[in-house]
Structures are given as structure tokens and as C-alpha cells.
Amino acid sequence: MLAMRGVSKSFLGVRVLHGVSLDLAAGEVHALVGENGAGKSTLMKVLAGEHVPDEGSIVLDGTEHAFSHPAQAQAAGIGIIHQEFALLAHRTVAENVFLGREPTRYGLVDRRAMEARTAELLAEVGVSGITPRTYIRDLSVARQQTVEIVKALASDVRVLVMDEPTAPLADHEAGLLHDLVRRLAGRGLGILYISHRLREVFELSRRITVLKDGRHVTTVRTQDTDTDQVVRAMVGRELSAYYPPRAHPDDIGEVRLTVTGGGNDRLRGIDLTLRAGEVTGIAGLEGSGRTSLARALFGAAPFTSGAMTVSGEALRPTTPRQAIRAGIALVTEDRKAEGLALRQSVRDNALLVTRAVPARGGPPAARELTALLERVRLQARGEDQQAQYLSGGNQQKVVIAKWLAARPRILLFDEPTRGVDVGAKAAIHTLVRELAREGIAVLIVSSELPELIGMSDRILVMSEGRIAGELPPGAAEEDVMRLATTDASADMSAPSADTSAPSGEEPAA
Numbered sequence: 001m002l003a004m005r006g007v008s009k010s011f012l013g014v015r016v017l018h019g020v021s022l023d024l025a026a027g028e029v030h031a032l033v034g035e036n037g038a039g040k041s042t043l044m045k046v047l048a049g050e051h052v053p054d055e056g057s058i059v060l061d062g063t064e065h066a067f068s069h070p071a072q073a074q075a076a077g078i079g080i081i082h083q084e085f086a087l088l089a090h091r092t093v094a095e096n097v098f099l100g101r102e103p104t105r106y107g108l109v110d111r112r113a114m115e116a117r118t119a120e121l122l123a124e125v126g127v128s129g130i131t132p133r134t135y136i137r138d139l140s141v142a143r144q145q146t147v148e149i150v151k152a153l154a155s156d157v158r159v160l161v162m163d164e165p166t167a168p169l170a171d172h173e174a175g176l177l178h179d180l181v182r183r184l185a186g187r188g189l190g191i192l193y194i195s196h197r198l199r200e201v202f203e204l205s206r207r208i209t210v211l212k213d214g215r216h217v218t219t220v221r222t223q224d225t226d227t228d229q230v231v232r233a234m235v236g237r238e239l240s241a242y243y244p245p246r247a248h249p250d251d252i253g254e255v256r257l258t259v260t261g262g263g264n265d266r267l268r269g270i271d272l273t274l275r276a277g278e279v280t281g282i283a284g285l286e287g288s289g290r291t292s293l294a295r296a297l298f299g300a301a302p303f304t305s306g307a308m309t310v311s312g313e314a315l316r317p318t319t320p321r322q323a324i325r326a327g328i329a330l331v332t333e334d335r336k337a338e339g340l341a342l343r344q345s346v347r348d349n350a351l352l353v354t355r356a357v358p359a360r361g362g363p364p365a366a367r368e369l370t371a372l373l374e375r376v377r378l379q380a381r382g383e384d385q386q387a388q389y390l391s392g393g394n395q396q397k398v399v400i401a402k403w404l405a406a407r408p409r410i411l412l413f414d415e416p417t418r419g420v421d422v423g424a425k426a427a428i429h430t431l432v433r434e435l436a437r438e439g440i441a442v443l444i445v446s447s448e449l450p451e452l453i454g455m456s457d458r459i460l461v462m463s464e465g466r467i468a469g470e471l472p473p474g475a476a477e478e479d480v481m482r483l484a485t486t487d488a489s490a491d492m493s494a495p496s497a498d499t500s501a502p503s504g505e506e507p508a509a
Helices: 040-047 070-075 093-097 111-124 141-153 171-186 198-204 227-235 290-297 320-325 335-339 346-350 352-356 366-375 392-404 422-437 449-455 477-484
Strands: 002-011 014-024 029-033 055-060 063-065 078-081 159-163 190-194 207-212 215-221 255-263 270-275 279-283 305-310 328-331 410-414 441-445 458-463 466-471
Touching (some): 014 040, 070 078, 078 141, 093 111, 093 141, 171 198, 198 227, 207 227, 255 290, 270 290, 270 466, 279 422, 279 449, 279 477, 290 328, 328 392, 335 392, 346 392, 352 392, 366 392, 422 449, 441 449, 449 477, 458 477, 466 477
Parallel strands (some): 014 215, 029 190, 078 159, 159 190, 279 441, 279 458
Antiparallel strands (some): 002 014, 002 055, 207 215, 255 270, 255 305, 458 466
């Protein structure tokens, strides 16, 4: 169906694609993998008409094309779904699906025809619970992803490019998307699938192509390879290097944080202890309370009942400022919305916290800041580069550096490697373990069970706002899921109101 031959592309004299070739058959899911900066997105933007190649050809159904505009690629039957959605929140599903291509009648938008066709497309892909008149703002991230797919199908695409489609999704939502991808392939669409999640690559794809430094490394049938071989092709090292050794029991130190009976409108009866030198993992399905727990500990969505201590002192933060002063840091799950000032420099982002809340020992000097950025293994043109131009993995490293500059004693990670390539993941995992060895108490919330199992010294599993159980390091995924699906509703009781400020707190603003 599709053949890209010898595609090269340079920007400002720097070559980012070196004669890359790729082909795709009808009804095939062909995975494209590689570290950030490997050239995956650039190659797909060439296919979608967003970039004009310097060399090479694109042949679709035997006809050679030279796309110079996305509209030309779309007209030829190529659709691309970017990781960042292109939807208008305050318009309906139908209005988004036909945006810029609205059917008309007597010179006016034919809403009846637009909504009828949208309903047909939703039915074709087997989506329920969404109507053409539903507003995008009322849909979950997973549902918005489905609308993006329907939007592409409305253009009669034959080749569909999906760039990190499950990056913002929880595991069970990703499973629903996988089912949809299989149905689309079954209808004869050719799908180019870009993902850092190697498990789903092996579940979905017929073939895998690996890019590295803008060059084609290999294309293999999925059934003829394994994860270790793909990782070696991508980054040049074994999969075992992903997860550093866990802490020895003798290396786990004093209690840094305790919660007893903690609760709010999303959490019930939380009993938790975090120790210096230990990495504690938090597992659970979407909506189980994982993120709510991290935000409660940080004072962003505080506990309204129960007791909490930090380094032996009573403190139940009601604001993030109080938590930061107590040595608590939170790397949020959405780095772009909550972790970075994208139009500011790397340097300014790394100093965001210490400028707002003076750190113990004062803000880092210029030399200390440079050493800190080197420690997180940041790859950037310099400290003056704007954060928006960094890869996802390097953006995450800047967020981590921002918090390390504040010298925390308790470090909370919410989805620390979401949307990050395998090389950056390994670097972040190594850094997390180094921080734990230095005496920081670490808590990790993650949707990726292999990451939790590989990184945690113990795993707490949440279900319906409660901690359903604790598992030892190296626990089986089946045991985690068994606890995650525990019905805790029978044991849930409403938290008692407790509006008094615990000892050591400031009054809330």
C-alpha cells in the first residue's frame, strides 16, 4: 500500500533523516520505535505533508506523490493522529470531526447530514456512550482519542499514523484503544504505530521498524524478535539495564512520613509510611485514588481528616507551599500543564521552585545548577534553550532538576516516565535509585506495572480510594491486578469532618 524510499531531511544544515525507507501493507499494524530524536516523528511528518523531504520518494498504491501541504496528503488518504490532540473543547463531536470540511446545503452548514455521518462513523468503530452532539470538554482523554480516530476516518484515510496514542491513557483505556486498532486493521487500513510502550508494540504489530539517530536500523517481523533485541537495536544495551538493583533492607532508614486514617472526598482510611532510602510504588486502576494520594500528601488536594507527620513532626499540608517547606516535592503526571513554563529557559524552569519558596540552604548557585542539570543527564543545546523545544524525556529531566534544586527529603513521582523513550526511562530509573540511596524517601505512582515491579521496594495497591493491600518487591502482575480490582465499597465510610489545622500548619490562605 505504501512505500517510502530513501527519505532524507535536514533542518538548518543539520540532517535528521538519512535515507530512511519504510513500507506498509493493507491491513497491517507496522510499529515504528526508537529513542526521542531518532527521527520517527519527522519521518511521519514528511509522510503527512508537514515537511517536504530533501531526497526520497513516497509511493501510495503504485502512484508516486510529492506532498508539500498536509491537505494534499489527506486528500491522498493519509491521516495522522498526533500525541497532542487537535480538538476544540467547546464544540461538539460532529463539529470537530468535520472541522473545515462541513457539509453544506443552500450555502449553510448541513448539521443534520454532519451529525448523521458522525453517528455512522462512531457505530463503524464500535464506540458507545458518545453522541455527535456531545461536547469534547465532557469527554475523558480516552474518548477524545477515539474522536481523533473518527475524525481521521471521516477523511476516507487508507494509511493512519498514530503517534504515541496510549501515552495519556491508563492501562484499561489503552486496552480499549488496542481493540479499536485491530478492528481498523481488519477493515484493510494500513496503520503506522509509534509507541514507547514495547509491550503494546508486540501485542499489536505485524512488523517493527527501529530508527536510531535518523537512520533505519532494522525491520523485523514481530514474531521473529523479542523485547531485548529491540531494545539493543534502539539504545545499544540490554533490557536488564532498565531497572537498577533494589535497596537492601539494611539500606532503608528512618521514617520520613506517616499518614494515619487520612481521608478527603476521594480517599478513605489511608495508612501510609514512607522511609528514607526506600522506593514505594503505588498501583491501581484509573480512578482508584493513586494521583489523589500523591496530591493529598503534597497539599494540592489536602487530607481533610486523619493525622500526618513529616520527619517526626505533625503536619498535614493544606497548600503545596507548606509541603515544599517541609521538604516534600511532587513531579506531576502532566509536565507540560503543571510542571514547566514551556516558553522559559531550562535555567529558569530549574529555578522555579526555589524562587517561589526559598530552599533550605538557599537557591543553587550557577555552578551548582549546571552540575544538577548534568546529574539528571539533560541533553539540551544549553541552559538558555526554551523548555518547549526539548524532547519529552528531557522535559521530564528538567522537572526533576527543578525539585532537586529545592533539596527535598520526600519525592513523589506521578507517572514519572509517561511519554518518555526507553533511553530516558532508564536514565530516570537510575536517578530515582541514586536519590533513594542518598536518603530521600521516594513514592512512585505508575500505570505501567513492569515499571512499578522493577523499581519498587514494596508496592501498595489502591482500589476505590483505599489501600487494598501491600505486596513485596518483584510481585507478579496478576497479584497486583487482583488487589486493584478488589471491591472496597462495603468497607468504605464517610470521613469525619476535621477542619482544625494540625500542629505546625499555617492557616490556609
